[in-house]
Amino acid sequence: MGRGRFLIWRLVLLIPTVIGLTILTFIISRVVPADPAKLAAGPRATPEMVETIREKYGLNDPLITQYVDYLRGLVRGDFGDSILTQHKVSDDLASRFPATLELVLAAMFLAVAIGVPLGVLSAIYQNRWPDQIARLFAVSFVSIPVFWFAIILQLALASRLGLVPLGRRYPTRDTPPDDRTGFFLIDSLLAGDWHAFLTSAHHLILPAIVLSIAPLAIIMRTLRGDVLEVMGQDFVRTARAKGLASRSVIRRHVLKNAFIPSLTMIGLTFGWTLGGTVLVEAVFDWPGIGKYAVDAAVRLDFQPIMGVTVLVGIAFVLINLLVDLLYGFLDPRIEY
């Protein structure tokens, strides 16, 4: 199969997955709750409001009809309304998603930039002290409750030492850079505004560090394992046998081959990190979809939670698709 046909086939395969995703979210929002209308209307709704919702979503119809309506709504980007913000959930998501994506990308950048070299070092020094220390850190990093770590670092670095802002994307009294991409780092560069760029980076750094520790540890461990596996293979032994310096064996032969399987794990951690924003954004008052979901959860505002769920699910599916495509691109041995 050619590359073009593979791409099309992969996209076609997405359809059942996305349909499955909508069935799952439909079940969560319409079948699981005791009274979906009451849940959608919110805790302070009057009986009349609940009845309006029941009418609007056709909650007395058969489930199949309801699902088709639900799907029709999703295709139009209709996730219902937020009781809290009084906006359409889709509008809220659109305005908040870039903040989350910028944060997750920054965290993943840190995780890969630090986790990959650490994983390689750990493998090279297998079972010696650099490896032992790196592994201890890895186990600790996946064991730390990320929301607690956020609070502690906020206390130490922001409150006590004043090194970084307490939270938010940008100082409240200043106007953020012109909204072109929604990524403050990029927008400020596009505007040629260095001050805005540095301010945005200053706000971004602590939440990004906090969010990066779990993926960092996972990437490190995966890469360590993959490097060790590649190092045990015949072609590496051959390279050593013909007298190549071990540095060059690692760089030329091992790394390339070890990185490809790790890519899948990096893609998965990307998705989990996207989920992790739910636990981190609230602490830093970061105006993304994670904080949006938590604010909604606290006030029993149900529609935003489902909106975030669908959005994160679709993003996760797309990330994995991207990884698959990259995989085939990096490893010419893979036959489509």
Add this chain to the structure above:
Amino acid sequence: MSAEANVITEGEVVLAGAGAGPRGNTRRGLRRFRRNRLGMVGLAIILFLIAVAIFAPLIAPYPDDATGAVHVTDALQGPSWSHPFGTDDLGADVFSRVVFGARYSLAVGLAVVGLAALIGVPLGALSGYFGGWINQIIMRITDIFLTIPGIVLALAIGAAMGAGLLNATIALALTWWPGFCRLVQGQVLALRQQTFVEAAKVVGTPETRIVFRHILPNTMTPVLVKISMDIGFAILSAAGLSFIGIGAQPPTPEWGAMVSLGRLYMPDWWWIATFPGLAIFLAVFAFNMLGDGMRDALDPRAQG
């Protein structure tokens, strides 16, 4: 059955090993585990936490504080001899609450992973053994569950069912089972080709009996390793849900809920959030060490 270990390929010995000579293999694994220092540390911490959970009323200096007793005059005191972890906004002893919190976290961690295994293991076994359309359906369902990051899916299910620790536990279990399903499916798929399964078929053993008596016991090693690894992460996720407000509700002394409350009193009254968070870390860390140690001892092929 022990002869069969010699027939199958070298790589599968570990898999079939449990069936080939369960006691010998387990004993060997135990010996290997005992030599694993970090695994033993993990086990020691877990035993300590279990003891704390059981004897909480004896250990906690102010047991009533765990269930929401209010002592306004003692509110927001820093750590001292009488209150080692300080007191919270209601004057409750944070140490006593952390001690009682061990009960909730351990129970929830066990319940989530236990329920998930209960759903995932049989489904995975059926899927792997029968293949065909059963396999297709079950695997596609796990695919769908895996498209949403666990914490978000649990948040959605938890929100739909209503806040509370029991609902959060169920929500987490519902997001957790696909991992077990896939693990067991893969194992069973490999085992299905083995000679001892064919032998069982030849002598006319009913298929469900083959699955549950001959195949499933042979997948237990990786399942046990996964259970021990996952309990820690389940504790972490449950604490996360409580932190968000979907899980345990105050005054329940659940660690995540305590951190959530303590956050409001940062930075001046830092102890309210700090100590429950440390407790979560300790518990999750211990289960991770145990899981790592168990994997190295019981499943030496999967070195990580």
